[in-house]
Amino acid sequence: MIFGKSDQEILFRIRDCFPDAITETERKGEDGKPYIVYALKAEFLDEIKGLVDISDDKDRYELRFPGKRQARLQAQIPSDKTLIMERGIDSDFNETGNLFIEGDNLDVLRMLQKSYRERIKMIYIDPPYNTGNDDFIYQDDFSQSQQEYLKDIGVLDEDGVRQISEMKDKLRGRFHAGWLAMIYPRLKLARELLTDDGVIFISIDDNEQANLKLICDEIFGENNFVSNIIWQRASGGGNASDVVTGHDFILLYKKNKDLKFYGDESSRGKVMQIDEKQLRVDDDVVRKHFGRYKKGIERRCYYEELSEYKNKNQIDDIEAKINKGEYILIKQPNNKHFIGQIIEPGQRKILYSIVQNILNSQGTDELNNLGIAFSNPKPVDLIRYLINSNLPKDSLVLDFFAGSATTAHAVMQLNAEDGGNRRFIMVQLPEEIDPKKSKEAYDFCIDNLPPPPKKMGRRSGGLLFRPLPISPASVFGAPEKKSSRSIRKRVSISAFDPFAWWIRYFLETPKRLWPIPAKPIFMPIVRI
Structure with a gap:
């Protein structure tokens, strides 16, 4: 093969x-x-x-599962759909190149082959974990009877493997075949979008990690496997009867392992004058190695604050590195000091097989600070860490399980910090928020977001939330009419709506310390 x-x-x-x-x-x-x-x-x-x-x-x-042949065929069927730019909000697309596409990601991946084949530098996805949770928009429980499974993969009807239906029985995974049939054609198509030196990161847990590794070995080539990164997503104890599981996996593959995906080393860090020399310095080294200094606060930890926010072992480690000259103190206008590390010529950032100090609770806190409750969002720092692993500043990043749009947030945040021109393509199914079943979420969006155009009105008794044009009027106008308490009240959005990234980025409190660009960040919307 x-x-x-x-x-x-x-x-x-x-x-x-x-x-x-x-x-x-x-x-x-x-x-x-x-x-x-x-x-x-x-x-x-x-x-x-x-x-x-x-x-x-x-x-x-080889890996075999019922319906594998049909799943392979799904990746070969050309798309019969078209991407349509939302009228009136596409004027700045040539400047930003960012896309948010609403639709089934299998259809979208087929269509992207025409314009983005071998153009994506990095793909990050956080697909459903096959956990039995029925609340996720991509149905998270793929358990089903054999007859139902055959219907889903197109053996007994004409629909094919487009969307695996929600099952009421709780038999685990029908030997995982349903989940495999869902992910297989998507990964086949995703590989064709990667540049020759491109990479893909896939978050997964124990339920399907072993199967996902076998599928990726087949699709990307076992020789192109890079690492199975362990991400410590939680700390402390738990209520498990046997073993407390506090980690997930991030599978990393290159399209061609012989080619390096690392970016230009000269573009990393900040140029500073130290001892009359122009040196490139990483001034965020403490957060990267020891975690955030305070929950919910984004800025770097000052040297003078170490005793307040770090434990003794961490402080001893930092002091030892300062004494050895590995870390330096960078004086700030307030006479306090950031802790930095000089980037030597030829030195490049590396990924570690174990990622610590970036907890899943950070992602929840980030959205809770905006008044939004979302199930298990990935923390922005985790995606920043992956993107920032020497990926060039002009890279194109794809996430076709966009969820709460953490990937878009990370891209925009990095660009705001270092002036980069990274671009993203986010793909997510549009979702109707039923005003009866999800009244809090419905009322929150009605109260805090500008009304959508008439052509994006109500449908099937619920409001079909669609992204709006990003302009000073629509971004900053509505929140000012509401108190911070109203904006920050807790709502539960069980399924993603495409405004999530909008809320995440633009409705943050004044405590946010990275700046909103003078020119609005625009993201044209296309839908199938």
């Missing part, structure tokens, strides 16, 4: 060597309409069999 290559791409390669081996044939799309694809002639296979050894070993090593 040619790892990660689409069937049609493989045929193109065969055609280059054996033009007479390829013909055209007809397939039917999900809508039943025919389309033309290339195919291998049967007689060519007969000729090949006489020239080379063919393995017909049914006991060969």
